[in-house]
Amino acid sequence: MTNNSFVKALFAGSIEQDLIFPYPKMDKEEEENLKLILDTVRQFAKDNIDSVAIDRDETIPKEVLQGLAEIGLFGMSIPEEYGGSGFSTTAYNRVFEEIGSIDGSLAVTLGGHQSIGLKALLLHGTEEQKKKYLPKLASGEWIAAFALTEPGAGSDAAGIQSLAVKDVQKGHYVLNGSKIWITNGGIADFFTVFAKTPVGESGEKKISALAVTRDMEGFSSGKEERKLGIHGSSTTELIFDNIKVPVENLIGPEGKGFKVAMEVLNSGRLGLAAGCAGGIKTLIRMSVDHAKNRKQFNTPIAEFEMIQGKITKMVVDVFVLESMVYLTTGLIDRGDIDYSIESSICKVYASEAVWNAVNEAMQIAGGIGYSKEYPYERALRDARINLIFEGTNEVLRAFIALAGMQEHGEYLKKVGKALQHPLNEMGVLTDYALHRIKKRVATERLADVHEALKNEVGKFEEYAKELHLATEKVLSKYRKQIIHREFILNRLADMTIDLYAMIAVISRVDSLLKEKGEKKTHKQLTICKTFCEEAWRRIRRNARQVDNNIDPWRKEISTDACEANGYQFDWVD
Amino acid sequence: MKIIVCMKQVPVKDSLLKITDDGSWVHETDLNYEINESDHYALEEALRLKEAHSGEVVLLSMGPERVREAIKQGLAKGADRAIHIDNSSFTTQDPFVNARVLAAAIKREEFDLVLSGLQTDDYGSAQTGVILAENLGVPSATIVMEIQKQNGGIKVKRELESGWFQWVELPLPSLLTIQSGINQIRYATIKGIMMAKKKEIKALGLSELGLSESDVEEGQTGLVFSKIYVPEKTKKTEIFEGDPREVAQKLADKLKNEAKVI
Ligand SMILES: Cc1cc2nc3c(=O)[nH]c(=O)nc-3n(C[C@H](O)[C@H](O)[C@H](O)COP(=O)(O)OP(=O)(O)OC[C@H]3O[C@@H](n4cnc5c(N)ncnc54)[C@H](O)[C@@H]3O)c2cc1C
Numbered sequence: 001m002t003n004n005s006f007v008k009a010l011f012a013g014s015i016e017q018d019l020i021f022p023y024p025k026m027d028k029e030e031e032e033n034l035k036l037i038l039d040t041v042r043q044f045a046k047d048n049i050d051s052v053a054i055d056r057d058e059t060i061p062k063e064v065l066q067g068l069a070e071i072g073l074f075g076m077s078i079p080e081e082y083g084g085s086g087f088s089t090t091a092y093n094r095v096f097e098e099i100g101s102i103d104g105s106l107a108v109t110l111g112g113h114q115s116i117g118l119k120a121l122l123l124h125g126t127e128e129q130k131k132k133y134l135p136k137l138a139s140g141e142w143i144a145a146f147a148l149t150e151p152g153a154g155s156d157a158a159g160i161q162s163l164a165v166k167d168v169q170k171g172h173y174v175l176n177g178s179k180i181w182i183t184n185g186g187i188a189d190f191f192t193v194f195a196k197t198p199v200g201e202s203g204e205k206k207i208s209a210l211a212v213t214r215d216m217e218g219f220s221s222g223k224e225e226r227k228l229g230i231h232g233s234s235t236t237e238l239i240f241d242n243i244k245v246p247v248e249n250l251i252g253p254e255g256k257g258f259k260v261a262m263e264v265l266n267s268g269r270l271g272l273a274a275g276c277a278g279g280i281k282t283l284i285r286m287s288v289d290h291a292k293n294r295k296q297f298n299t300p301i302a303e304f305e306m307i308q309g310k311i312t313k314m315v316v317d318v319f320v321l322e323s324m325v326y327l328t329t330g331l332i333d334r335g336d337i338d339y340s341i342e343s344s345i346c347k348v349y350a351s352e353a354v355w356n357a358v359n360e361a362m363q364i365a366g367g368i369g370y371s372k373e374y375p376y377e378r379a380l381r382d383a384r385i386n387l388i389f390e391g392t393n394e395v396l397r398a399f400i401a402l403a404g405m406q407e408h409g410e411y412l413k414k415v416g417k418a419l420q421h422p423l424n425e426m427g428v429l430t431d432y433a434l435h436r437i438k439k440r441v442a443t444e445r446l447a448d449v450h451e452a453l454k455n456e457v458g459k460f461e462e463y464a465k466e467l468h469l470a471t472e473k474v475l476s477k478y479r480k481q482i483i484h485r486e487f488i489l490n491r492l493a494d495m496t497i498d499l500y501a502m503i504a505v506i507s508r509v510d511s512l513l514k515e516k517g518e519k520k521t522h523k524q525l526t527i528c529k530t531f532c533e534e535a536w537r538r539i540r541r542n543a544r545q546v547d548n549n550i551d552p553w554r555k556e557i558s559t560d561a562c563e564a565n566g567y568q569f570d571w572v573d
Numbered sequence: 574m575k576i577i578v579c580m581k582q583v584p585v586k587d588s589l590l591k592i593t594d595d596g597s598w599v600h601e602t603d604l605n606y607e608i609n610e611s612d613h614y615a616l617e618e619a620l621r622l623k624e625a626h627s628g629e630v631v632l633l634s635m636g637p638e639r640v641r642e643a644i645k646q647g648l649a650k651g652a653d654r655a656i657h658i659d660n661s662s663f664t665t666q667d668p669f670v671n672a673r674v675l676a677a678a679i680k681r682e683e684f685d686l687v688l689s690g691l692q693t694d695d696y697g698s699a700q701t702g703v704i705l706a707e708n709l710g711v712p713s714a715t716i717v718m719e720i721q722k723q724n725g726g727i728k729v730k731r732e733l734e735s736g737w738f739q740w741v742e743l744p745l746p747s748l749l750t751i752q753s754g755i756n757q758i759r760y761a762t763i764k765g766i767m768m769a770k771k772k773e774i775k776a777l778g779l780s781e782l783g784l785s786e787s788d789v790e791e792g793q794t795g796l797v798f799s800k801i802y803v804p805e806k807t808k809k810t811e812i813f814e815g816d817p818r819e820v821a822q823k824l825a826d827k828l829k830n831e832a833k834v835i
Contacts, residue, residue, distance in 0.1 A: 029770060035642070036649055036766045044760050072763030085763045 005338040006331075007345070007500055011404035013468040015444040015461070019337070020503055023323075023511035024330020026090055034091050038098050040071055045102045054105050054232035055378050058224070065109075069140025073099075077114050077122065082134035089267075090329040093274040097325075100275025101282045104382030105232025107275040112183030112233070113137070115271035116390070117144025119264040120192045120209050124252035129211060133190055145188035146268075147179040147212075147238055148261055155395045158258055162195035162240060164210060166247065173197065173210065173250075175218075175243040181389075185221045185236030189214045192251065192264070193240070199255040206255035210245050218243035229381030262340070267332075268390050269343040273325050273350035276386055280318040280354050283361040283379060287311060290365055301364070310360040312530070317353035319527045323504040324349065341403050344396040345500050348493075351386035351393060358383045397493035398486060404496055405482065408471045450513040452525055453506055459536040460502050466543040467495050474547055487551040491542040498535040498542075505531055574628035574722070574745075576619040577679055578652065579689035579705070580612040582636050582643045586694065596800045598666075608643045611690030615751040617758045618720060619688050620651045626722055628685070629653045633678055635671065637661045641774065648769035649761035655774045656682075663779065663789040667796050668700035670789050675701070676708035677782035686727070687748040691716055702750035713748040714741050718755045 009016045026034070048067055054060050068074065077092045078084025087095070096115070100107040118137050121129055136142040153159040162177025175195055182191075191212040196205040212219060222237030252260045288311060291302035301307050328342045358380040362369035369376040387393050444464065449457045474488050482488065509528040512521045561567065584590070584604045591600045619630045632647045632655035634640045644655045656678055665671065679687060687709065692699035699715070706713030718738070719730035726744040732752055733739055743749075779789065787793075811827075813820040828835045 032642075032645065033766050033770070036646055036761060036769075037763055039646070040761045040763075040766070067760075070762065071760050076763065085767060 004331075004336070005341060005407075006503070007341040007400075007496060008338065008404060008407040010464055010467060010496075010499065011407045011471055013408075013444065013465075015446060015464060017446055019331060020327065020507045021446075021449070021510065022514075023507040024090070024327060024334060025511070026088070026330075030088065030091060034094060037091075037095055041073070041095065041098050041102075044068065044071060049103055049106065051103045051105075051375070051378065054103060055229075055382075056231075058231040059234075060105055060109060060232040064106075065140065065143075068106075068110075072138075073110065074113060074140035074143075075134075075138025078118070078134050078138040079122075082130055083138035084134065088329075089270070089332040090326055093270055093325060093329050096271045097274040097278040097281075099278065101278030103232070104279065104379070104385075105230045107278075108183060108230045108233040108385070109143075109187075111268065111271050111275060112146065113144045113188075116146035116264050116268040117184060117188065117192060118190065119146070119267055120251045120260050121211065123263055124209070124260055125211075126248070128248065129251065133211065137190060142189040143184050143187050144190040144192070145182050145184040146264065147182045147185075147191050147193045149179060149181050150177070151180055155392055157194075157261065158207065160194060160196060160207065162193070163205070164195040164197045164208065164245065166197065170244075172244040172246050175210065175212065175240045175245050177240050179238040179240075181225070181235055182221075182238050183389075184234050185238055186224055186234035188234075191238065193238075194257050194261055195240075197254055197257075207257035207261070208254050209251040209257040209260045211249040211251055212240070212243065212245055216243045216245065228384060229378070230385055265390055266340050266343045269347035269396075270325060270328060270339075272386060272390055273321065273343070273346035276350035276354040276383075277318055277321045277325060279379070279383060280314055280321070280357045283354075283357045284311065284314045284318065286375070287314065287361045287364045294366070307364055310364055314353075314357045314360060316527050316531050317349075317357065319524070320501045320505055320531050321346070321350050321353055323508040324501055327504045327507060341400050341496070342500060344391065344400050345497050347386075347390060348393045348396050348400070349497055349501060351383075354383045354386060394486075398489050400496050401489035401492040402483065404492070405471055405475060408468070408475060449506065450510045452513055452518055453510055453528070456502065456506050456529065456532040459532060460499065460506060463495070463502075463536050463539040463543070464499055466539060467492070467499060470495065470543050470546040477547065485551075487548065487554065488546055491546050491548075495539045495542045495546075498539050502532050502535050574622055574626045574685045575631070575683060576622060576628065576686045576688060577631045577633055577682060577684050578612070578616045578619045578647070579675060579687065579702070580616065580632055580634045580643060580647055581609045581690070581693050581695075582606040582634070582640045583609045583693055583695040586610075592801050592803070596802065597798065598801060606639055606643070608646060609690050609693045609695075611692065611751055611753040613690075613758050614753050614755055615688040615690050615749075616647055616650065616652065617756045618751055619686075620759070621756065622686070622720065622722070623651075631656065631682065631684075633675060634658070635660050635674060637664075644774055645766075645769050646761060648772045648774075649766040650759055651765060652772075654772050657774055657776050658782070659776060659778065663786070665789060665791050666696065666798060667791065667794055668696075668698055669704055669794045669796065670791075672701050672704035672708055673788060674779075674782065674784065675705050677784055678777055679705075679709060681782075685745045687711070687746070689748070689750050691750045691752050699750070702748060706748035709746075709748065711747045712743050713750070714743060715750045716752050717749040718752050720749065 004016070004019060006016050006019045044067060048064055072085055073095070075084030076087045076095060078086070080086045096107070096111065099110055118134070121133060137144050148157050148160070150160050150162060152161060162175065162179065164173035164175040166173050175193070177195060179193070193210045193212045194207055195210060197208040198204065199206045218241040220239045220241070222239065225235040227235060288302070291307055291311065292300050294301050324346050328339050328346060331337050332339055358376070362376045362380060365374065365376050368374050371377070445461055446457050471492060474482060474485065478485055505528045509521065509524050512524055518525070583606065585607045588604050593600055623630050630652045632644055632652045634644050634655065635658040637659060641657060644657055648655060658674060658678055660674070687705065689702040689705065703713055703715060714729050714731055716732040717729045718732050721728045723742070726742055727747070728740060728742050729749060731739045731741055779785065813823050
């Protein structure tokens, strides 16, 4: 991982404009191909995918998966030499978005397979491993899964207990332990398993990634979990009972498995975000259709402003989300960058936007929205998982703030202030050292952005500075204890999310304005302005109360409730 | 077997059509286009024949720049190469003229079989294919549902009316117009799509086809489009009242004898 991260630099007070402008653009030929692929996916879905049946029968028919595999959707991100199509990150995510617009179970199944299941192989696999497994995974003959979570280790993934002890003589690890909540657990043949391995002289236990296959003796998967939504996706426990995993199945360096897992999740989160964007687009279509046709008070409900507010939010959200996701994927395709914070931002924003969208779509639908005969309730059940998996939004918010802050810490060190110990306790923080400290943030400006965005640019510059200053303020007050000040981390994360969202839409609309002119970009400009207006006000509120003095009250109320084992103020004694 | 498939791009079904002020045609700028339905089946049939008997499938499409998208789709599904006739300068709705241009392109090729859709979803005239056969001087069969290769020729199943079919034998080369729904159309694969860029799309204009402006002049066949309009509504609603039994009887009678739907 290299050093370029727009958001990290932002924390340190510098606006790395070159990273963000101009907005990335796909080359023409790839875009043409992408269009055709999307057409194929849509047509296939129209002919073959029955979401009602998938939800009801709690499985995706084999023929559907096979059909998708034949089209090539299982190997999009796999290089051509291993039987895949070698898509760019942008193309992969755009197709994934389409899948998200079609069916939640399918998106989770395919995401479990290639966004995370086989990703470690792509990133760190040896040539032999790639040759051995990728062709089967690309063709869909095998499905992949990513196995990190354990009963005792969810958010705190570093706490996993599965153990793989190397037997040097026999040339294998002996793997014991179990995993829970593993997507594709019941249907996969290939598993990227994370387990502790004693490393080096001291035998200190560190996490390593192993390629485990279903045919290995001692491997078993449990029964299917019964879930709220994404019924068609398989989720099971995995049990490892003295599995002999050949040493050559180690993925990446021994003891570096945690880093591997985080890298995989960074890219997985983008896929998840893209899938949510697709979901929101579908919900907008449904909502608009209903709002135009349903009349109350002799008026299509689409004409009521409260309904318009809901539709507007969905449209603005998905525009912003697209802007962020494809900015980030574009950066990845352009070159080596660190996008860990950016992809977390996309994941948090996307999952909350799709959750809002299902909620509002259901509200617009009224009574029928609540009926099993209509797709709204399924959409709602399917969408909910996004806030939980691939890092809960709480943990990701803490990560966004702390990883950014660590950057700020580096900055403070560089400018001679004392902050001796970078905040590395979360385990997931990177060791990126700031190398481009420029001028103080107060003078940081965006240059050459289109005139029509002057106001938005001004607000961005102003509030980018606020993030830097707010970080400085809380960091010098709480030092290392900031890790425990989650009310504050939450606000810093929200500010960061809004800032990245602002710069992403500004960059996208700036490029559109320059390419197509103001008249043809009018609608996008309106969306951009609407979002930026709302965003800077939120940022201002978060900045002003970043270290809010009612936080102790909040803490007290929750602590009381925990002590009282519930609510203690019922007016009937 | 060398097969040429004629493929046209037509406005997407259910498009909202806006007629031009002079009533001569519809506004095309806001429309999305797709491959004509029966042409899909013609292509699929051609690909299957090629897979069974080897050979080559060549796509032939006439239309403005946008039809390249349809061509690419066909190439992605497995056609070997394509010919694109850009007709922006001489767009006509006259099947006779269009068939003449297509014929000029096909005559430059050697072929065993020309397949086209039965009719296009925009006009539904079902003329171009058969006129094209005349231009090429080859026998033709219409509304074809099945093709069997035989020694020296083919045997095809044609759809007649009221569930009747007819088997006809034809020599090669010949031309068939293909009925929709006769096979299971394949999906373009990602690999196919990515390989399509390597396939040839030959662009031909009037001069390369050995045609002149007068060959494509509008109105020369006497076919003139005088006006395009949305069908006028003549719908009337009848309400039956009275005893449910009688009403049901009446309704059944109407459905059977007037609406002829049961
Ligand atoms: C359908 C489904 C599919 C899944 N697929 C996979 C998979 O394929 N592979 C895999 O490895 N895992 C998978 N998971 C597991 C998933 O990633 C975890 O459930 C998730 O990371 C949360 O862990 P947990 O369930 O242990 O919750 P916990 O970690 O116990 O969290 C409970 C609550 O506490 C909060 N919390 C925890 N720590 C903090 C903190 N420091 N600050 C603030 N709040 C905190 C959380 O945000 C959450 O609200 C899947 C889960 C589900 C439900």
